[in-house]
Amino acid sequence: MTEQDQFDSLMAIAKRPPIIMTHGKGARLVDQHGKEYLDFIQGWAVNTFGHSPEIVVDALTRQANSLINPSPAFYNGPALDLATKLSKNSCFDRVFFTNSGAEANEGAIKLARKWGCKYRGGAYEIVTMENSFHGRTLATMSASGKPQWKELFEPKVPGFLKVPLNDIDAVDAVVTEKTAAVMLEPILGEAGVIPASECFLKELRKLTRERGVLLILDEVQTGMGRTGKLFAYEQSGVEPDIMTLGKGIGAGVPLAAVLAKEEVSCFDPGDQGGTYNGNPLMAAVGCAVLDALIEPQFLERVREHGDYLALRLEELARRHGLGTVQGRGLLLALDLKYEIAEAVVERARDWGLLLNAPRPTLLRFMPALNVSKKDIDEMIGILDGVLSVETFSR
Numbered sequence: 001m002t003e004q005d006q007f008d009s010l011m012a013i014a015k016r017p018p019i020i021m022t023h024g025k026g027a028r029l030v031d032q033h034g035k036e037y038l039d040f041i042q043g044w045a046v047n048t049f050g051h052s053p054e055i056v057v058d059a060l061t062r063q064a065n066s067l068i069n070p071s072p073a074f075y076n077g078p079a080l081d082l083a084t085k086l087s088k089n090s091c092f093d094r095v096f097f098t099n100s101g102a103e104a105n106e107g108a109i110k111l112a113r114k115w116g117c118k119y120r121g122g123a124y125e126i127v128t129m130e131n132s133f134h135g136r137t138l139a140t141m142s143a144s145g146k147p148q149w150k151e152l153f154e155p156k157v158p159g160f161l162k163v164p165l166n167d168i169d170a171v172d173a174v175v176t177e178k179t180a181a182v183m184l185e186p187i188l189g190e191a192g193v194i195p196a197s198e199c200f201l202k203e204l205r206k207l208t209r210e211r212g213v214l215l216i217l218d219e220v221q222t223g224m225g226r227t228g229k230l231f232a233y234e235q236s237g238v239e240p241d242i243m244t245l246g247k248g249i250g251a252g253v254p255l256a257a258v259l260a261k262e263e264v265s266c267f268d269p270g271d272q273g274g275t276y277n278g279n280p281l282m283a284a285v286g287c288a289v290l291d292a293l294i295e296p297q298f299l300e301r302v303r304e305h306g307d308y309l310a311l312r313l314e315e316l317a318r319r320h321g322l323g324t325v326q327g328r329g330l331l332l333a334l335d336l337k338y339e340i341a342e343a344v345v346e347r348a349r350d351w352g353l354l355l356n357a358p359r360p361t362l363l364r365f366m367p368a369l370n371v372s373k374k375d376i377d378e379m380i381g382i383l384d385g386v387l388s389v390e391t392f393s394r
């Protein structure tokens with residue numbers, strides 16, 4: 001069997017280079033030919049502590065040896081611990097665990113609809129942002145504002161109204177008695193690291209309170225320390241009613257969560273669930289991840305290294321006549337000004353550096369939260385080389 005035959009045994013859901021990753025440690029990944037890569041994608045802002053970190057390996061090993069799956073019909077220690085820790089470290093009271101970010105958002109949508117049914121005369125509509133990304137289940141694709149998805153998998157789940165980000169008048173215009181919630185990412189990740197302005201978030205909180213609808217923040221990408229605070233909502237001083245987490249909370253294993261305030265937590269037994277939801281194996285990892293993030297100085301270092309990465313990217317941009325750097329903490333993007341991002345990603349990969357291009361003109365940087373300054377310098381060095389030596393048609 002050739003490598004290509006093996007590739008063809010998988011459904012072609014993504015364009016992938018003929019690379020098979022075999023192992024990884026920290027900031028490094030190694031492929032089937034022994035080639036090493038410096039990884040600034042880290043599973044799309046997922047691997048909080050890099051590849052196969054001790055924190056995750058230890059938690060998995062310890063938990064696997066005692067209890068993997070008692071079933072969601074019973075309580076288990078790690079799920080209780082993690083839910084308690086999350087409540088203690090956020091403005092929320094109750095948690096529902098899921099296996100992916102999309103599933104968490106699906107849960108948040110269901111919770112908002114249940115709430116609308118119970119407390120707002122059957123309101124079910126949810127206002128979301130143009131260009132937003134909330135996942136790939138049918139409902140979360142319907143909630144997403146990705147233009148390429150408009151015609152895909154029709155008919156969509158009804159009840160999602162799209163408005164431009166940072167436009168409070170647009171939100172005001174579509175909120176009616178049928179509206180249950182407004183839902184958004186504090187920083188639109190897949191759209192190209194576009195922050196919701198602090199002013200917009202504050203106005204949005206005011207508007208949703210006045211009009212009696214819920215505010216849902218999708219922190220699947222921004223949560224768990226990514227932006228330099230445990231949760232991005234802390235930076236705006238705005239408390240949502242519901243928040244979803246994913247990606248970084250599992251640091252590489254499938255774990256996600258819906259968090260809600262007490263008065264919104266209105267699921268009745270039987271409304272929501274799932275075979276693997278809140279299983280102790282994943283929850284044990286979540287506990288270890290959260291414990292590490294709230295260690296003194298950890299988030300301070302994330303902010304410091306985020307500032308350093310931004311600074312080095314700005315220098316690089318000046319040297320090569322590129323555009324601006326946007327984002328916060330260790331979720332940053334560099335505007336290349338021309339549609340060369342995909343070509344840069346491919347060349348960089350040849351040079352042993354893994355980067356992501358969320359848009360044709362944009363590079364996104366999502367290193368592990370414990371990335372070192374040395375790794376940042378090395379990344380900048382490679383990217384500088386790629387931009388200096390290789391030619392890109394502009």
Ligand SMILES: *Cc1c(COP(=O)(O)O)cnc(C)c1O
Pocket residue numbers: 099100101102103105133134135136185189190218219220221222246247
């Ligand atoms: C990645 C992402 C999701 C989807 O998470 P999955 O685990 O891939 O289902 C949802 N929302 C945002 C903001 C994301 O970045």
